[in-house]
Amino acid sequence: MVKKFPTKIPAPLVKPWPPMPHISPTSAPSPPRDLFAAGPADNGHTTYLAHEIHTTSSPIRQPSRRKNPKQREEEDRQVQEMIKAEVVSPSTSPWSSPVVLVKKKDGTMRFCINYRRLNDVFNKIRQAGLKLRPTKCFLAARIVSFLGHVISQAGIAPDLDKLHTIADIPPPQDVHGIRAFLGLMSYYRRFVKGFAHIAKPLHDLTHKREAFLWMDKRQAAFRQLKDKLVPPSSWLFPTTFSPSASAPTHISLP
Known part of the structure; x- marks a missing residue:
């Protein structure tokens, strides 16, 4: 049942504003004049913060524009x-x-x-003789996917689509499968603490003298690598991320 509210407020609910107290010019408090600018050049200054600009290139000197x-x-x-x-x-x-x-x-x-x-980044690209693909360019993006990673104001994280792929990989059935799995995991080893130690039982299977026996310690290493790389997805992006607020400007050419 939908309750309808009246389009007009009943008279008993309408309350007038209380009368404002009268303040004579002589009793009104004087504003602190030192807090207000006396003119365009009266900006004030602070000593709480010092700003520095560190340059890394040779000085850029541009000529003055002509003026009347x-x-x-x-x-x-x-x-x-x-x-x-x-x-x-x-x-x-x-x-x-x-x-x-x-x-x-x-x-x-x-x-x-x-x-x-x-x-002027575009001039650098032009000077290098490179070209940009418009469909791959985004401006003012807070989150960018690049080479299997997600780059944002929070840092660098593995791409979520790649993590879904890794999570669905079944246990390898042969040496070729082991090498493929380790190659993919090695690409994200920076996100797995103790990667070399955890992956050692799997690396041992790639040796020619080692028989391919999928024992418990190898299943445990396989599972641990995946679990350390594919935790709950909430860590991937900051909680303040808003897709609508960070929508990038896509480049389109005529």
Whole structure:
């Protein structure tokens, strides 16, 4: 039975807001003026954190963009304001990127810097003469499957599809089956602590002088390797992972 609620709130349930107390200008508390910016250049600063940028490549120096006299005047004005506010300081660094002035909705200019050359991965790929396959490219993805692994903000883990395959592998019937199983497991040995020790009874079967006898110790090693690599799937991804929130942007070309 579906209970229907009234479309209008009954009059007895409607309660008016209580009257607001009147505060005269003389009795109103004064706001702490030191917490509010007095102007665009009054940004404040903190000594709680120091930020450093460690570079690993040769300096990138880009020429300044051409600007008309009015733009140059605005650029110089904002630079002087930022120097006065200690947002920036004069520098003789070999690193240099051009200033870009972008008009805001209110007509004023936003001071921006073009840093694209610093992190231009696509140029590196182009310079190397390589090509990207659009169907294999994703941007802004938090989780990526690559060569049998899943790479995410939590780290690297085995691909879940591969783990399902390993979990369904039956006990080997011959040396060829042992080698195939050990080859697959060796690919993920970093995720199995004590891999070499656990796998030794199985490795012994690959020796020519060893008869193929599937004894209890080999079944135990076979089972233990699988159990250590294929635990409950909850460890694979962080509990905060949300597929809808981390959907990647797929590259499509015309």
